[in-house]
Amino acid sequence: MGNSKFFESEKLFDNVTVIAGLAGEQCYLVEGSEKALLIDGLSGVGSLKAFVRELTDLPVEVVNTHGHVDHCGANFEFGECRIHPADIRLMYDHSDPERRFGFAMSGARAKAMATPPTMADVIPACAVKTYPVYDGDVFDLGGVQLEVIGVPGHSFGTIVLLDRERRVVFSGDACNPNTLLFLPGSTTIEEYRESLLHFKEYQPDFDVMYGGHGRNAVPKAIIDDALELCGEIMAGTDDRMESAYTGRHCYYAKRFTGDFKRLDGGIANIAYALDGIRKK
Numbered sequence: 001m002g003n004s005k006f007f008e009s010e011k012l013f014d015n016v017t018v019i020a021g022l023a024g025e026q027c028y029l030v031e032g033s034e035k036a037l038l039i040d041g042l043s044g045v046g047s048l049k050a051f052v053r054e055l056t057d058l059p060v061e062v063v064n065t066h067g068h069v070d071h072c073g074a075n076f077e078f079g080e081c082r083i084h085p086a087d088i089r090l091m092y093d094h095s096d097p098e099r100r101f102g103f104a105m106s107g108a109r110a111k112a113m114a115t116p117p118t119m120a121d122v123i124p125a126c127a128v129k130t131y132p133v134y135d136g137d138v139f140d141l142g143g144v145q146l147e148v149i150g151v152p153g154h155s156f157g158t159i160v161l162l163d164r165e166r167r168v169v170f171s172g173d174a175c176n177p178n179t180l181l182f183l184p185g186s187t188t189i190e191e192y193r194e195s196l197l198h199f200k201e202y203q204p205d206f207d208v209m210y211g212g213h214g215r216n217a218v219p220k221a222i223i224d225d226a227l228e229l230c231g232e233i234m235a236g237t238d239d240r241m242e243s244a245y246t247g248r249h250c251y252y253a254k255r256f257t258g259d260f261k262r263l264d265g266g267i268a269n270i271a272y273a274l275d276g277i278r279k280k
């Protein structure tokens, strides 16, 4: 366990460290014998590159599960990343330093600080050399393999990474108790359902998923749960609970209490817009 003003880290496995940023956004450092892969890069407040350098001597490559503000901060420090081409535009749309600072400061940890971060702590945006990643690609870190699974939904270019050996998936924001499908750049529910069916083909190869928010591992059964919700949303038989997550109007498929605990005991939930259900 290592901490700094901006980051908190904890070992998940011998070779895997989870690192959380100021708003609880999470990335994962996976080490092989030859190199390390940084899965996502937080919001770019404070030097994640320096923090990672304290954790490993290996060369580090950055991969983004998707292009959102709280996942791509390290891109602007490393100057390069691996990302699905469908999310490159999104990554630049979310690169504005004020926006990244705003995200970091929205977290409870940042708000509680005696000396809060300032704009001077934000890594400036820059042009990033992007290497494309696609469904089916494999990262070989030396004795550790991570397989790319495309799960478009939360964004068009969303990917997750499967480690068959440890039986885990690093899932970003692809499928969790608060999956946001109403954002600019999200797919329709109908398309997301197809993505989940593809993801489900890999279900026998892992047990849990580690996501971009929330420290606890999420059971793989959440995929079945989310598939069921997609069906209900498309049939109009879900709870269709009106809400406004981060000020944006949307509907949740299932009623929940404050911390995204479903009242009916299910795990998955999906926030969507009425014009984002069927394929266009």
Ligand SMILES: [Zn+2]
Residues within 6 Å of the ligand: 066, 068, 154, 173
């Ligand atoms: Zn996201």
